[in-house]
Amino acid sequence: MIPEGASYFLSWRLAVEANNARGWRTVPSQCLSYVEAYMLGGQYDRDLELIVDQILSYINEIVPSDDGAMDAWILDVDDTCISNLFYYRGKRYGCDPFDPAGFKAWALKGGCPAIPAVLGLFKYLVRNGFKVFLITGRDQETLGKATTDNLHNQGFIGYERLIFKTAGFKGQSASAYKSEIRRRVEKEGYRIVGNVGDQWSDLQGECLGSRAFKLPNPMYFVP
Amino acid sequence: MIPEGASYFLSWRLAVEANNARGWRTVPSQCLSYVEAYMLGGQYDRDLELIVDQILSYINEIVPSDDGAMDAWILDVDDTCISNLFYYRGKRYGCDPFDPAGFKAWALKGGCPAIPAVLGLFKYLVRNGFKVFLITGRDQETLGKATTDNLHNQGFIGYERLIFKTAGFKGQSASAYKSEIRRRVEKEGYRIVGNVGDQWSDLQGECLGSRAFKLPNPMYFVP
Numbered sequence: 350m351i352p353e354g355a356s357y358f359l360s361w362r363l364a365v366e367a368n369n370a371r372g373w374r375t376v377p378s379q380c381l382s383y384v385e386a387y388m389l390g391g392q393y394d395r396d397l398e399l400i401v402d403q404i405l406s407y408i409n410e411i412v413p414s415d416d417g418a419m420d421a422w423i424l425d426v427d428d429t430c431i432s433n434l435f436y437y438r439g440k441r442y443g444c445d446p447f448d449p450a451g452f453k454a455w456a457l458k459g460g461c462p463a464i465p466a467v468l469g470l471f472k473y474l475v476r477n478g479f480k481v482f483l484i485t486g487r488d489q490e491t492l493g494k495a496t497t498d499n500l501h502n503q504g505f506i507g508y509e510r511l512i513f514k515t516a517g518f519k520g521q522s523a524s525a526y527k528s529e530i531r532r533r534v535e536k537e538g539y540r541i542v543g544n545v546g547d548q549w550s551d552l553q554g555e556c557l558g559s560r561a562f563k564l565p566n567p568m569y570f571v572p
Numbered sequence: 573m574i575p576e577g578a579s580y581f582l583s584w585r586l587a588v589e590a591n592n593a594r595g596w597r598t599v600p601s602q603c604l605s606y607v608e609a610y611m612l613g614g615q616y617d618r619d620l621e622l623i624v625d626q627i628l629s630y631i632n633e634i635v636p637s638d639d640g641a642m643d644a645w646i647l648d649v650d651d652t653c654i655s656n657l658f659y660y661r662g663k664r665y666g667c668d669p670f671d672p673a674g675f676k677a678w679a680l681k682g683g684c685p686a687i688p689a690v691l692g693l694f695k696y697l698v699r700n701g702f703k704v705f706l707i708t709g710r711d712q713e714t715l716g717k718a719t720t721d722n723l724h725n726q727g728f729i730g731y732e733r734l735i736f737k738t739a740g741f742k743g744q745s746a747s748a749y750k751s752e753i754r755r756r757v758e759k760e761g762y763r764i765v766g767n768v769g770d771q772w773s774d775l776q777g778e779c780l781g782s783r784a785f786k787l788p789n790p791m792y793f794v795p
Contacts, residue, residue, distance in 0.1 A: 356615060360622040366590045369623050392579060399583040400592050515670040563590040 352357070358383035362567050368549045376443040384442040384567050385499050388434055394427050397466040398563045404470060404543065404562055408477070413564050414540050421509070423531060425557065426485035426544035427498065430471065430505055431461035443568035456487065459495040463490040463503035467545070467564070471505055480509035480539060484530050484551075486523050487572065489513030523571045528554030585790050591772045595727070596793050599666040605666040607790050611657055618785035619788050620689040627693060627766065627785055634782070637763050644732070644762040645697050646754060646781065648769035649708035649719065651789050653694065653728055654684035666791035679710065682718040686726035690768070690787070696729055703732035703762060705760065707774075709746050712736030746794050751777035759781050 350358070358380045364370040376384055387393055414420055436455040439458055457503055473483050479548070487496050493513050500511065518526045530556060531541060541558030544551065547566035574582070587593040597686060599607055610616055620716045637643055650656055659678040660666055697704050706728070708720050714734050723734065741749045755778060764781030767774065770789035 351613070351615060356618055357622075359615060360619045363586075363589055364622055364626060366586055367788075368590075369626050369785050390574070392574060392582060395579055396583045396586050399580075399587055403587060506629050527637050555630060564591050565586060565590075 354379055355383055358387075362387070362565075365567055365570070366563065366565055368563075370471075371549075371570070372572060375446050376441075376568060378444045379440075380551075380567075381441055381444050384444075385438075388442060392394075393565060394466070396537065400562055400564060401466040401470050404545065405473065407543065407560060408473075411542060417478060419480070419539050420478070421480045421482055421534060423482050423484055423534070423541055423544040423551075423565060424453075424467070424471065425548065425551045426483055426500070426511075427461075428464070428568075429545060429551075429564055430464060430467055430483065431499060432464050432505055433461060435458070437568045447489065447569065448536065457495045459499035459502070461499055463505070467541050468504055469568050470545070471508075474509040480506070482530075482534055482539075483508050483511045484495075484527055485512070486514050486526065489515050520558070523548065523550040524554040527551060527571040528556060531556035532559070577602055578606055581610075582604070585610070585788075588790055588793070589786065589788055591786075594732050594772075594793070595795060598669050599664075599791060601664075601667045603790075604664055604667050607667075608661075610790060611665060614790060617689070620687065623785055623787060624689040624693050627711050627768065628696065630766065630783060631696075634672075634765060640701060642703065642762050643701075643765050644705055644757060644781075646705050646707055646757070646764055646767040646769075646774075647690070647694065648771065648774045649706055649710065649723070649734075650684075651687070651770040651791075652768060652774075652787055653687060653690055653706065654722060655687050656684060656728055657791075658683075658688075658792045670792060676714065680718045682722035682725070684726070686728070691727055693768075698730040704766070705732075705753075705757055705762075706731050706734045707750055709737050709749065712738050713769045722748040746771065747777040751779060752776060754779035754781070 358463060361370070361380060379464040424430055433455070436452065442450065471481060485496065497511060509519065514526060514532055535541060535556050541556065542560070544558045544561045545564065546552055548571045549563065550571050552561040552563060574645060583613060584593070584603060622764040639660070647653055659675065663671065694704060707725065708719065720734060735753055737749060748771070758779050764779065765783070767781045767784045769775055769786065770787040771794045772786065773794050776785060
């Protein structure tokens with residue numbers, strides 16, 4: 350018998366990851382200890398490893414396009430390439446509401462560790478000739494330098510382009526902004542063969558590419 | 573510490589429900605006892621209940637269209653309205669490959685029990701004036717009568733239409749077939765405000781409506 354709180358957390362997390370729960374602002378506080386156990390106890394890492402295994406299987410099945418040099422992958426940055434877990438630990442794993450100033454101060458430190466499974470995927474993609482586009486909702490002006498340095502010091506080197514949100518996209522949803530960026534990438538002639546993110550807003554909208562992979566994130570929701 | 577097998581099942585189920593795992597033919601056999609515990613031990617029912625709660629919240633937020641009489645919901649049938657759990661118990665909860673003849677014999681008996689949470693949702697939708705379309709990949713000619721009777725004897729009464737797969741759709745994927753049916757529904761002037769199914773193929777393709785809800789199903793995959 351699964352204890353009641355653990356059972357509720359499982360149901361809630363399933364609803365989040367299957368895109369049934371939308372627009373939520375905080376993790377239900379009764380889930381606090383379970384989110385913590387999930388993120389720190391190994392299950393989160395194992396979930397990521399299985400998804401990366403599935404991505405690698407997919408890559409090995411696809412036939413490169415005639416001009417393979419234009420085969421592109423889209424990767425999100427926050428909690429896809431690099432982790433904000435240490436920051437969210439101080440925000441009760443998302444039980445506290447989003448704190449824009451606090452997050453900005455954290456991001457400016459440039460100390461987000463790589464997510465090992467995704468770093469491995471990234472290196473595999475680069476090594477195999479895919480063009481990797483890192484697309485982030487972080488603001489270019491204020492966070493561009495710190496984020497670029499952070500990604501580099503964590504080993505994300507060799508990507509085709511790292512794209513930040515610029516002033517022109519201010520106020521647009523992540524889904525609309527990322528759709529427009531993907532449209533521009535396709536217009537340049539790239540063929541998006543895969544798209545990886547921890548938010549459904551990374552994976553929905555327009556120009557989605559051939560296949561999307563949702564990484565787990567039970568701590569916050571980006572519309 | 574979560575035992576290794578349980579942990580793998582959690583990762584695998586997450587990958588299935590988040591639409592990362594596609595085209596799988598059988599449940600990994602090391603998951604057998606965990607699928608059984610999930611389906612029979614209460615977690616599956618609790619997961620369904622939470623999703624139905626979320627659907628009800630969504631319904632209470634939406635503004636009826638000017639002609640509310642044309643607001644439609646799409647519900648899948650197998651393992652959405654009625655359950656094949658007893659059948660799949662004999663197929664090692666999906667660890668055995670799909671057996672078309674066996675499934676047909678089971679469906680002909682017309683003994684699938686209602687899924688209580690979804691029956692409650694169905695009745696709520698009908699009572700509140702929504703037009704409910706039940707769309708199933710079951711073959712009209714061979715399974716139409718038994719399935720209609722089964723749905724009625726389980727309380728699914730008052731829907732707008734029950735739509736079976738006809739010969740013209742033979743060989744089409746569930747996603748293509750259901751997209752075409754939804755297109756016809758919209759062409760008649762209905763506005764699809766919600767779509768509920770246990771397979772991602774119920775919820776992807778064209779004419780998807782305003783919102784989709786994925787119910788759990790770790791036992792089989794319909795492309």
